[in-house]
Every structure is written in structure tokens, then in C-alpha cells.
Amino acid sequence: MATSTPEYELFLSQLKPSDLPPLPDLPLKLRRLAATHPSYAGGNKTEPFETSEESGTASMASYKTFEFVGDTIIQLASTLLIKATHPRLSCGAMTDIRKDLVSNNTLSHLSRLYLLPATLLAHPAQLHLLRSSNLVQAQMMEAYIGALETHHEGHEVALEFCREMFKPLLEVSYLNRKVVQLQASLVKLGVSGAAGGEGGGESVGGGPADVSILEEWSKKKGKLGRVVRYERGESSGASNAPRHEGTLVVEAPGMEPLLVGPILGAAGERWKTVQYRLAHQANLELKLVPPP
Known part of the structure; x- marks a missing residue:
């Protein structure tokens, strides 16, 4: 490449x-x-x-x-x-x-x-x-x-x-x-963006790459004080197909704290998938990935 x-x-x-x-x-x-x-x-x-x-x-x-x-x-x-x-x-x-x-x-x-x-x-x-x-x-x-x-x-x-x-x-x-x-690795693995959810947050796609990109940004050499925090809310719905809710807080010196969410996952959707979507939205806000 x-x-x-x-x-x-x-x-x-x-x-x-x-x-x-x-x-x-x-x-x-x-x-x-x-x-x-x-x-x-x-x-x-x-x-x-x-x-x-x-x-x-x-x-x-x-x-x-x-x-x-x-x-x-x-x-x-x-x-x-x-x-x-x-x-x-x-x-x-x-x-x-x-x-x-x-x-x-x-x-x-x-x-x-x-x-x-x-x-x-x-x-x-x-x-x-x-x-x-x-x-x-x-x-x-x-x-x-x-x-x-x-x-x-x-x-x-x-x-x-x-x-x-x-x-x-x-x-x-x-x-x-x-x-x-x-993105190329995810395509090879057959992993696509998560399905849209419902609730208080904007419906966005996301995947493991988004979490990695945001984590890399927070640990960037010479950029101390960057914090990425996922906050898990109360689960709702049936016990065998719960709906997870979460928010994401991003803090860094010189910028206002960024709050993403809350995003409510679909029934049976994993908490990790909700994290993917939170990270994707944060990456868009921080301009770490190009807009769709």
C-alpha cells in the first residue's frame, strides 16, 4: 500500500x-x-x-x-x-x-x-x-x-x-x-458496522477498529492527560436479550470534555458492540476518521 x-x-x-x-x-x-x-x-x-x-x-x-x-x-x-x-x-x-x-x-x-x-x-x-x-x-x-x-x-x-x-x-x-x-482486516474477517440502535444516542456504525483508533489517540506519545472512559448504564429488556446502554467521555488538555451518547443497544446486542458505536462517534467528532 x-x-x-x-x-x-x-x-x-x-x-x-x-x-x-x-x-x-x-x-x-x-x-x-x-x-x-x-x-x-x-x-x-x-x-x-x-x-x-x-x-x-x-x-x-x-x-x-x-x-x-x-x-x-x-x-x-x-x-x-x-x-x-x-x-x-x-x-x-x-x-x-x-x-x-x-x-x-x-x-x-x-x-x-x-x-x-x-x-x-x-x-x-x-x-x-x-x-x-x-x-x-x-x-x-x-x-x-x-x-x-x-x-x-x-x-x-x-x-x-x-x-x-x-x-x-x-x-x-x-x-x-x-x-x-x-478496515481492510475487518473486511477480510467479514466484520461490518453494528446495526443501528434506539434510544437517546445517535445511531452510528462502528467496529473494533474504532476502539483501537481512539485508544491509540489517547496514548499518543507526548500527549499526556488524554482520557477515554466508557460508562455503562442500566440494562433493560428481557434477561435473555438485554439492551445495554452506555456513554463515552473523552477528556484532553485544551479541549472541552466530549460526551458521546447515551446509546442504547438493540435487544441481545453485546455491550462491546455498544462500545464500538460510541468509539466510532467519538472518532468522527475528533476527526480521527473521515466522515461517511
């Missing part, structure tokens, strides 16, 4: 510069080189196999070497961030999330937020087209990060910047891919 989810793409499109760490500064010479497209000076000339030791960065005609280094740092930073934040993920899941973070779509959007395309140096006849190219914009993001490695004579500053830059994107990718995976 390599394609980004629609929810991730929507979040990416709504990302603002204030959501990101500031772009580390570079000396003018390196900043200019990191913005130089191959068409600017060398056109389509073949690059030399190896430059002389004396020439150093002066012999670099474009950002291609910086791009190469930056791509490696971005891959490493995203991998280490995913592993540190969600160490129990499978390699396949980590790979899918990393693909979200390092995709040209993500990097080009970040590049635009940092205003890098406006600094592009390219052949005048191609400048407008190249500045609007997602691929070139992504390359400029990689090149800037590669230039940071050269400037600081090591990758630590560039690595830390990438980790901070990817943090807000990581959690969105993780949660949305987990929703998709849980």
Missing part, C-alpha cells in the same frame, strides 16, 4: 509555514549552489566522473551533488523518526509511512512552504516551467538539506532539521494508514 491516503494529502495541502521548523541558514555561496539547476550553467553537458581535490565545491555546476546527499539524509531521518516513534510497526508499515514522508509530492510541498522554488537559477527559457515542476521543487528541498551537511561538515544538523520537519506529517500518515489497515 504505497499510495498516500486522501486524508494525508488533504493534511499536506493544509500545512502552513508556521507548522514547520525554521529553515536553517546557509552562506550565500552554498545557498546559491543549492538552487542552481543543471540548465543554468552546464546545460546538457555531461558531468565529469570526478572533480579534482583542489576545486572542491567550486567545480560543482549545479545542485545535483547536494541533492544526492540530501536524499540520503532524508531517507535516514524519516526511517529513524518512524522507528523511534512507533517501534512496534512492521517493516512493511514503516516503509509505507516513509514513502509518504519522502515522496516528491511531500517534498515539493515543503519546498514551496520554504519558498525555495523562487530562488531557482535555471536557463531563462526553462525557468518558469522548472519552478512549477514538482520534481524540481522536491530536488531543491533535497539539495538544500545536502548543502546543510556540507556547511556543517556532518549530517547532524541536517538530520535534526528533517526529523522536526517530518514530525507533524508522521502522525497523520501513521493514523490514516492504520485506519486503512484495520
Whole structure:
């Protein structure tokens, strides 16, 4: 499952510069080189196999070497961030999330937020087209990060910047891919949404995935004080087919307590099914799952 989810793409499109760490500064010479497209000076000339030791960065005609280094740092930073934040993920899941973070779509959007395309140096006849190219914009993001490695004579500053830059994107990718995976698992098991109930609460669907998503949200790293509490009311109806009633309270710092329900289950419906429906409604209110 390599394609980004629609929810991730929507979040990416709504990302603002204030959501990101500031772009580390570079000396003018390196900043200019990191913005130089191959068409600017060398056109389509073949690059030399190896430059002389004396020439150093002066012999670099474009950002291609910086791009190469930056791509490696971005891959490493995203991998280490995913592993540190969600160490129990499978390699396949980590790979899918990393693909979200390092995709040209993500990097080009970040590049635009940092205003890098406006600094592009390219052949005048191609400048407008190249500045609007997602691929070139992504390359400029990689090149800037590669230039940071050269400037600081090591990758630590560039690595830390990438980790901070990817943090807000990581959690969105993780949660949305987990929703998709849980939904796919439920389909394989033949589990569908619960039947609508009656009583004081809104009739909603729900399943085990909803409980897992809400629990994951409450235990999210760095988010202390989040509480999810199911409250079971009095049962009614026949003893051999009782109707369970329940409410759900969600509390978190900085938000008003969320009260879901009461929801009254159908005759013979399990208490756990009522919990599924409560959790589903809470997930909708908290925007943890897309609306139906």
C-alpha cells in the first residue's frame, strides 16, 4: 500500500509555514549552489566522473551533488523518526509511512512552504516551467538539506532539521494508514458496522477498529492527560436479550470534555458492540476518521 491516503494529502495541502521548523541558514555561496539547476550553467553537458581535490565545491555546476546527499539524509531521518516513534510497526508499515514522508509530492510541498522554488537559477527559457515542476521543487528541498551537511561538515544538523520537519506529517500518515489497515482486516474477517440502535444516542456504525483508533489517540506519545472512559448504564429488556446502554467521555488538555451518547443497544446486542458505536462517534467528532 504505497499510495498516500486522501486524508494525508488533504493534511499536506493544509500545512502552513508556521507548522514547520525554521529553515536553517546557509552562506550565500552554498545557498546559491543549492538552487542552481543543471540548465543554468552546464546545460546538457555531461558531468565529469570526478572533480579534482583542489576545486572542491567550486567545480560543482549545479545542485545535483547536494541533492544526492540530501536524499540520503532524508531517507535516514524519516526511517529513524518512524522507528523511534512507533517501534512496534512492521517493516512493511514503516516503509509505507516513509514513502509518504519522502515522496516528491511531500517534498515539493515543503519546498514551496520554504519558498525555495523562487530562488531557482535555471536557463531563462526553462525557468518558469522548472519552478512549477514538482520534481524540481522536491530536488531543491533535497539539495538544500545536502548543502546543510556540507556547511556543517556532518549530517547532524541536517538530520535534526528533517526529523522536526517530518514530525507533524508522521502522525497523520501513521493514523490514516492504520485506519486503512484495520478496515481492510475487518473486511477480510467479514466484520461490518453494528446495526443501528434506539434510544437517546445517535445511531452510528462502528467496529473494533474504532476502539483501537481512539485508544491509540489517547496514548499518543507526548500527549499526556488524554482520557477515554466508557460508562455503562442500566440494562433493560428481557434477561435473555438485554439492551445495554452506555456513554463515552473523552477528556484532553485544551479541549472541552466530549460526551458521546447515551446509546442504547438493540435487544441481545453485546455491550462491546455498544462500545464500538460510541468509539466510532467519538472518532468522527475528533476527526480521527473521515466522515461517511
